[in-house]
Amino acid sequence: MLNYHHLRYFREVAHEGNLTRAAERMNVSQSALSTQIKQLEERLGHPLFERVGRRLELTEIGRITLDHADRIFATGQELVATLDRSAQSVPPLRVGALSTLSRNFQIRFLAPVLGRKDVDLTLRSGNEDVLLAALKSLNLDVVLATEPPRNAAGADFVAHKLDEQAVGIHGKSERLNHPTLRGLLVKEAFIVPTESSIRAGFVGLAEGLGVTPRIVADVDDMAMVRLLAREGAGLAVVPSVVVADELRANRLASAPFALDIMERFYAITIRRSFPHPLLETLLKA
Structure with missing residues (x-):
């Protein structure tokens, strides 16, 4: 088994870069500290330091070991902060989001903690199964999604509805100059997110009007939907929050047609x- 006492001594010396100063900081003798590090090197089977002048420099194995040691002891501090509700420190906030979720919406959700010096953020994106598994194993604190969990068996998930927005058609203003929605669907090309409720709703709407829409891009990243619409590759079928910056800057415009498609946002x-x-x-914000 790895001796974490040895690992702590190694970490102090690695950050200090000097055996004498590290021994003084830890209130141990230099020989005792040197012995502890030697025992760790024997356990790992590799030298961790090489002497350059008066300074100790990490070997490649030493740098790898230090990276793991920093994460191990940071996790220990996080454990104490999590269980001690009176502690001043705040554990890192770990947020997962579907890869199709609007980045603008994610920023709005995180707005109350952005810029706080006492909050470290870990952000992950992925598909529903991967993110919910991480939430269930407590590797994430919250998952942002567009629908409640479908595969919730065996887990005590809670879906908090945060918002809902109407889905619209957005693009270059010169491409939106059609008198009817049907005419727009017949003449133009569309960029559609792979997110199920939007795509299914849009295709169903078009079929109801007797049109097979020309979908030039199925995209699983809302940021790419924005970029493609800005480049004029087609019209984006998304909630306005996705293209909010472009609408404010008049780089894109919205078609004056109601699609009767709603996008809902949940924190799970x-x-x-x-x-x-x-x-x-x-959640309250």
Whole structure:
């Protein structure tokens, strides 16, 4: 087994770069500290330092070991902060989001904690199964999605509805000059996110009007939907929050037709005795 006492001594010396100063900081003798590091090197089977002048420099194995040591002890501090509700420090906030979710919406959700010096953020994107598995194993604190969990068996998930927005058609203003929605659907090309409710709703709407829309791009990244619409590759079928910056700057415009398609936004959590202390603030905001 790895001796974490040895690992702690190694970490202090690695950050200090000097055996004598590290021994003084830790209130141990230099020989005892040197012995502890030698025992760690024997356990790992590799030298961790090489001497350059008066300074100790990490070997390649030493740098790898230090990276792991920093994460191990940071996790320990996070554990203490999580369980000690009176602690001043705030554990890192770990947020997952579907890869198709609007980046603008994610920023709005995180707005109350952005810029806070006491909050570290970890952001992950992926598909529903991967993110919910991470939430269930407590590797994430919250998952942002567009629908409640479909595969919730065996997990105590809670879906908090945050918002809902109408889906519209957005693009270059010169491409929106059609008198009817049907005429727009017949003449123009469309960029559609692979997110199920939007795509299914759009295709169903077109079929109801007797049109097979020309979809030039199925995209699983909302940021790419924005870019393609800005470049004039087609008209984007998305909620306005996705292209909010472009609409404000008049780089894109919105078609004056109601699609009767709604996009809903959820924050999915799991019932925990020790939820992240900032979750309630974010959900209320």
